[in-house]
Amino acid sequence: MNGANGELFPRERSEVAPGAVHVPGWLDEARARELLSACRAWAKPPAGLRTVRLPGGAEMSVRQVCLGRHWAVVPRCPSCGRAVRENPDCPGPHGYPYAYTRTVVDGDGAPVKPFPAWLGALARQAVADAYGPTPPRQRSGIGETADYDIALVNFYAAGARMGMHQDHDERSAAPVVSLSLGDSCVFRFGNTRTRPRPWTDIELRSGDLFVFGGPSRLAFHGVPRTHPGTAPPELGLTGRLNITLRVSGL
Numbered sequence: 558m559n560g561a562n563g564e565l566f567p568r569e570r571s572e573v574a575p576g577a578v579h580v581p582g583w584l585d586e587a588r589a590r591e592l593l594s595a596c597r598a599w600a601k602p603p604a605g606l607r608t609v610r611l612p613g614g615a616e617m618s619v620r621q622v623c624l625g626r627h628w629a630v631v632p633r634c635p636s637c638g639r640a641v642r643e644n645p646d647c648p649g650p651h652g653y654p655y656a657y658t659r660t661v662v663d664g665d666g667a668p669v670k671p672f673p674a675w676l677g678a679l680a681r682q683a684v685a686d687a688y689g690p691t692p693p694r695q696r697s698g699i700g701e702t703a704d705y706d707i708a709l710v711n712f713y714a715a716g717a718r719m720g721m722h723q724d725h726d727e728r729s730a731a732p733v734v735s736l737s738l739g740d741s742c743v744f745r746f747g748n749t750r751t752r753p754r755p756w757t758d759i760e761l762r763s764g765d766l767f768v769f770g771g772p773s774r775l776a777f778h779g780v781p782r783t784h785p786g787t788a789p790p791e792l793g794l795t796g797r798l799n800i801t802l803r804v805s806g807l
């Protein structure tokens with residue numbers, strides 16, 4: 558689909574940082590439509606689209622639904638039961654105040670919807686296409702061969718945004734796969750050390766793939782704004798959807 562929209566300059570695959578690759582127009586129209594209709598089904602209750610409340614009590618402007626495991630702000634660590642940021646004695650993954658749970662602990666309490674095998678295959682294909690024959694070295698061997706088993710589906714209505722953060726609640730170094738549908742947005746890809754600059758702003762459009770792994774796996778990133786009204790009319794989506802696929806390592 559690159560350059561198919563009468564663009565003066567076709568958008569090219571680019572490596573934004575080592576191990577962070579943007580592939581414009583990776584999803585063709587049929588695939589994009591399929592993914593959108595799957596998102597619509599996942600968004601329905603039980604365990605459907607919900608508003609996320611952050612540790613300080615503020616609500617995220619993005620609404621979310623999870624597959625495989627549910628990502629939530631929890632009152633205490635589900636592994637050790639303590640409400641402390643650091644606990645070296647925790648027997649499990651201690652990501653407090655964030656955790657992956659099996660039920661919607663911050664919503665209707667229902668079991669999280671399963672992660673379908675076809676989505677895992679899509680993630681593997683995305684990684685292979687983004688990196689080609691020489692994928693970046695991962696921080697560790699953990700989770701390298703494990704299957705993709707978690708999806709976070711984020712819905713951005715006009716005005717929604719996502720602050721700079723790291724995706725660090727997984728116990729796997731496998732790359733995060735991000736797929737975008739609907740409105741285009743500014744995607745801010747930073748560095749692994751600090752939340753502020755340096756960062757690179759790129760535009761993610763409907764159908765674009767972004768993969769970040771290897772030395773960029775824990776880079777800060779966020780969505781400072783979307784561009785309402787820019788979704789391709791034939792898709793039939795008002796707003797923006799982003800689907801990240803991850804290996805939990807749990």
Ligand SMILES: O=C(O)CCC(=O)C(=O)O
Binds near residue numbers: 744801
């Ligand atoms: O919406 C996006 O492009 C990014 C989403 C994201 O960073 C996340 O779900 O952790």
Ligand SMILES: [Fe+2]
Binds near residue numbers: 722723724
């Ligand atoms: Fe993220």
